[in-house]
Structures are given as structure tokens and as C-alpha cells.
Amino acid sequence: MLCHNLPFTTVVAGLAAAHCRSWKAGALVFVSGHLHLLGDLIGSKGPEGHIWSVPYLPGVELAWSGQWELNAWPNVVLTLVALAVTFRLAWKRGYSPIGVLSAKADRAFVRALRRRFGEPQGTGS
Ligand SMILES: [Zn+2]
Known part of the structure; x- marks a missing residue:
């Protein structure tokens, strides 16, 4: 919950950009963070059919009914x-x-x- 949202992804991208002194590095971290969230959204259903949702922003929870199982x-x-x-x-x-x-x-x-x-x-x- 703490790490699967826009604020966390933005903070990590900012840290990467600052550490690498490169906005490109920050942008790549931002994109890769969102690819991770997309992967969770489409393919992280639990074994009992529990759909994994992404708490993207406070009050904005993303979920997809077609989500496939993790394995x-x-x-x-x-x-x-x-x-x-x-x-x-x-x-x-x-x-x-x-x-x-x-x-x-x-x-x-x-x-x-x-x-x-x-x-x-x-x-x-
Ligand atoms: Zn995840």
C-alpha cells in the first residue's frame, strides 16, 4: 500500500534524478514504477480470486476485473x-x-x- 502509488513513485523518481543528476534517470524510474503498477493491475490476482488493487492516489483505487493470477x-x-x-x-x-x-x-x-x-x-x- 505504501509503495504502490503515484506519490511514492514520484519521490523515488526524484531521488533517482537527484542521485544520478539526470532527469532522464528520474523519468526512466518514473516510467518503470508505472510499468510495475500496470503489471500489478493486470496480473496479480491471488489464489483465492482476490483482485489486487492499486491505491494510486488517496481516494483513487485502480482495479481490473480481468486481472489474471500471479502464476x-x-x-x-x-x-x-x-x-x-x-x-x-x-x-x-x-x-x-x-x-x-x-x-x-x-x-x-x-x-x-x-x-x-x-x-x-x-x-x-
Ligand atoms: Zn507490486
């Missing part, structure tokens, strides 16, 4: 596609989101990908 096939497909894209970008660029947590783990992850799939062209290594 429904569209969520599985979207997750697999997102993982495949993330792995491909990590293989090609040489870094991944793991680097946020550990540079050493990120290097090991990229090394494992490149051992498995070969070196991408144009990296010079």
Missing part, C-alpha cells in the same frame, strides 16, 4: 523473456544487474555466460 502463463512468459533479454545484454555488454550487488559476482556471471555462448563480436577480448 498465470502470461507472467511466466514475460518473466522468461525478461530473463532472456537480461542474459543476452549481460553477455553482449559485459555487465548485468548483478553488479548492483557485487562487482565480483557480476564478472563471474558474465564470464560464465561467455564461456557457455562464446565471446560476443566486437569486444576485442
